[in-house]
Amino acid sequence: MALGNQGPVELYGAEMGVTPRWMVALSLCIGFGLIFFLGMVGGVMKAAQGDIVHLSAATFYALLTLHGAGMIATVVVLTAVAHWHFLRRLLNLRVEVLVFSVLAIVWGLLAAAAAILVGGFGPGWTFLYPLPFIGNTWPVWSTGLFFFGVLFVGIGFAIFCIDLLASIIREYGILNGLALDTIFPGLRRADGKVAPPTVIAATMVAIDGLLTAAAGTVLVIALLAHWAMPAFPVDPLWIKNLTYFFGHTIANLTIYLSAGVIYAVLPHYTGRPWHTNKIYAISWTTSLLFVPWAWPHHLYMDFVQAPWLQIFGEASTYIATIPAAVVTIFGALLLVYRSDMRWRIGSTFFMAGLLGWLVGGVAAMIDATIPFNDVLHNTLWVPAHFHTYLLGGVFLFVIGFASYFAGDDAPTPPWAKVFEWLFFIGMIGFLAMFYAGGIEGVPRREAVQPAPGPLLAMIGTVFAGVLLVGMTGLLIEIFRRGRRNGASRESDAT
Amino acid sequence: MTAIERRWPILVGLAVALIVFDPLLTGPVSPPLLVHHIEHSLILLLAGLLGIAYARSHPRRYGDPTALLGVILLASLSVLLMLPDIYSGVDAYPILHALLHLGFALTGYFGGYLAERYSPRAGTVWTMLVVMMGVITASGFGSPPPHL
Numbered sequence: 001m002a003l004g005n006q007g008p009v010e011l012y013g014a015e016m017g018v019t020p021r022w023m024v025a026l027s028l029c030i031g032f033g034l035i036f037f038l039g040m041v042g043g044v045m046k047a048a049q050g051d052i053v054h055l056s057a058a059t060f061y062a063l064l065t066l067h068g069a070g071m072i073a074t075v076v077v078l079t080a081v082a083h084w085h086f087l088r089r090l091l092n093l094r095v096e097v098l099v100f101s102v103l104a105i106v107w108g109l110l111a112a113a114a115a116i117l118v119g120g121f122g123p124g125w126t127f128l129y130p131l132p133f134i135g136n137t138w139p140v141w142s143t144g145l146f147f148f149g150v151l152f153v154g155i156g157f158a159i160f161c162i163d164l165l166a167s168i169i170r171e172y173g174i175l176n177g178l179a180l181d182t183i184f185p186g187l188r189r190a191d192g193k194v195a196p197p198t199v200i201a202a203t204m205v206a207i208d209g210l211l212t213a214a215a216g217t218v219l220v221i222a223l224l225a226h227w228a229m230p231a232f233p234v235d236p237l238w239i240k241n242l243t244y245f246f247g248h249t250i251a252n253l254t255i256y257l258s259a260g261v262i263y264a265v266l267p268h269y270t271g272r273p274w275h276t277n278k279i280y281a282i283s284w285t286t287s288l289l290f291v292p293w294a295w296p297h298h299l300y301m302d303f304v305q306a307p308w309l310q311i312f313g314e315a316s317t318y319i320a321t322i323p324a325a326v327v328t329i330f331g332a333l334l335l336v337y338r339s340d341m342r343w344r345i346g347s348t349f350f351m352a353g354l355l356g357w358l359v360g361g362v363a364a365m366i367d368a369t370i371p372f373n374d375v376l377h378n379t380l381w382v383p384a385h386f387h388t389y390l391l392g393g394v395f396l397f398v399i400g401f402a403s404y405f406a407g408d409d410a411p412t413p414p415w416a417k418v419f420e421w422l423f424f425i426g427m428i429g430f431l432a433m434f435y436a437g438g439i440e441g442v443p444r445r446e447a448v449q450p451a452p453g454p455l456l457a458m459i460g461t462v463f464a465g466v467l468l469v470g471m472t473g474l475l476i477e478i479f480r481r482g483r484r485n486g487a488s489r490e491s492d493a494t
Numbered sequence: 495m496t497a498i499e500r501r502w503p504i505l506v507g508l509a510v511a512l513i514v515f516d517p518l519l520t521g522p523v524s525p526p527l528l529v530h531h532i533e534h535s536l537i538l539l540l541a542g543l544l545g546i547a548y549a550r551s552h553p554r555r556y557g558d559p560t561a562l563l564g565v566i567l568l569a570s571l572s573v574l575l576m577l578p579d580i581y582s583g584v585d586a587y588p589i590l591h592a593l594l595h596l597g598f599a600l601t602g603y604f605g606g607y608l609a610e611r612y613s614p615r616a617g618t619v620w621t622m623l624v625v626m627m628g629v630i631t632a633s634g635f636g637s638p639p640p641h642l
Binding site for chain 1: 566569574626631636
């Protein structure tokens with residue numbers, strides 16, 4: 001059964017009273033609200049590690065779980081919605097499916113938050129077996145509720161990916177969705193239409209996202225079965241592999257969702273189109289094939305893991321990361337070079353986000369290299385790298401998108417530039433403290449750290465405060481602009 | 495439509511029937527868990543193909559969101575049915591064992607059908623994913639660590 005393009009098909013029409021623009025705006029508001037709240041939680045944890053405030057160990061680990069699980073789910077929503085905004089017209093996507101998807105993820109997030117805030121569930125967002133079942137500071141019901149929440153997050157992401165992949169198959173076919181027709185002319189459509197780069201990124205995300213959601217479903221059902229029937233046997237190594245297959249890949253896919261947004265937005269600021277070519281097809285197909293195999297780099301310390309899987313995991317990390325990142329960053333630089341780039345909040349954040357992707361990606365590859373991992377494993381280097389590509393990469397792209405979405409044609413006012421600077425100074429200082437801790441061998445996921453952890457955490461708290469002030473100011477400016485421009489964009493609403 | 499295209503659903507249907515009612519022929523059996531999971535994945539695969547074939551022979555409007563919800567629920571159900579406690583409960587009773595197989599067949603059939611109704615070729619994607627989930631379960635779902 002070839003997964004080829006099917007040509008035009010008759011579709012159910014939109015039957016909900018929700019306009020796409022309204023749905024995107026609502027999702028952005030919910031997402032940024034959650035980011036702000038979860039960022040505050042992160043700041044409180046940093047302050048506790050820096051001895052500025054006191055938290056009990058149980059409260060610290062519950063907050064750590066909330067911050068990690070909540071941020072990942074929120075970033076999935078924000079990047080998915082941003083990419084969907086551009087794919088809607090290209091792929092004839094329907095808003096009601098996005099509503100189902102976002103509702104499922106937000107519902108899952110609320111369930112997990114209730115398990116954590118009410119029940120005190122706190123084994124960390126990676127919920128590694130057997131910790132969720134032997135913790136003596138949280139009730140049994142909170143474990144089950146948390147896993148139901150994770151199940152719904154996976155279901156919401158699966159709904160998004162299924163609809164995306166189905167639409168890509170209808171409009172292009174899977175192979176042409178990856179632009180493989182630029183390499184194999186025999187695949188070329190009669191009308192000569194080639195998938196734009198944003199669709200190529202969507203094809204990769206939809207396929208790998210479905211693999212991730214499928215593995216996540218098996219994982220969570222196994223954990224729920226063990227929760228409901230403690231006699232249900234569980235192999236810890238199997239669970240750990242599935243946990244990282246699911247957790248690492250879903251977090252990783254947010255950067256690829258963001259890349260799809262960059263392909264659509266940067267041409268708006270530079271006035272130049274972003275074309276598809278063979279290099280994009282090869283790079284994204286490579287990432288498609290290897291991103292799902294990068295997870296074993298989390299298990300280097302597991303002596304029972306098969307050695308070939310460790311080596312393959314290391315190689316896959318390199319092969320998965322480099323092609324898409326290089327073509328996107330290099331392509332963006334070529335697009336900007338000698339263009340009449342309009343520097344606004346949106347374009348500034350997109351270009352800064354590319355730098356964050358690069359730095360975070362290199363830091364990740366260093367950590368995934370076995371001799372380095374022997375030294376850096378479970379130190380603050382790990383949160384350093386993922387905060388760099390999530391906070392310094394993905395989140396910058398999301399702010400850039402929000403600014404574009406709200407209307408980014410007017411120059412940035414001076415007072416907003418002050419908040420821009422505060423944001424970047426706060427972010428860089430905050431991330432630098434993580435890296436310094438990693439180099440000093442300070443362990444991660446610890447409520448109480450050895451020296452120089454507390455000192456670095458204290459400085460990091462100050463930078464986190466500056467970052468939050470900058471973010472608040474920027475979001476107020478973006479929100480103000482969105483309200484002002486909203487009425488004039490009603491034509492885009494349907 | 496060629497003769498092969500007309501006849502393969504019949505052959506696949508016969509294969510599904512054979513596997514579903516196999517416990518009635520072989521009596522009480524309790525195969526190793528890995529083999530059992532793979533056997534059930536095979537039922538999901540073949541029944542999924544039947545569902546796809548039926549959906550393609552009755553083209554209607556695509557994109558019904560309720561079909562999408564059904565697809566998600568059936569994928570989750572396919573894993574729930576693989577709980578080893580269910581296996582141990584039915585293995586000694588051939589009729590119950592055959593009914594469990596029928597449950598897998600119906601899950602695969604309706605999953606493939608609904609996915610294909612949602613979008614052309616989505617049935618194929620759904621069936622491949624459910625088989626992948628079956629293979630993952632075979633690698634450790636309900637199994638203790640090897641040394642225990």
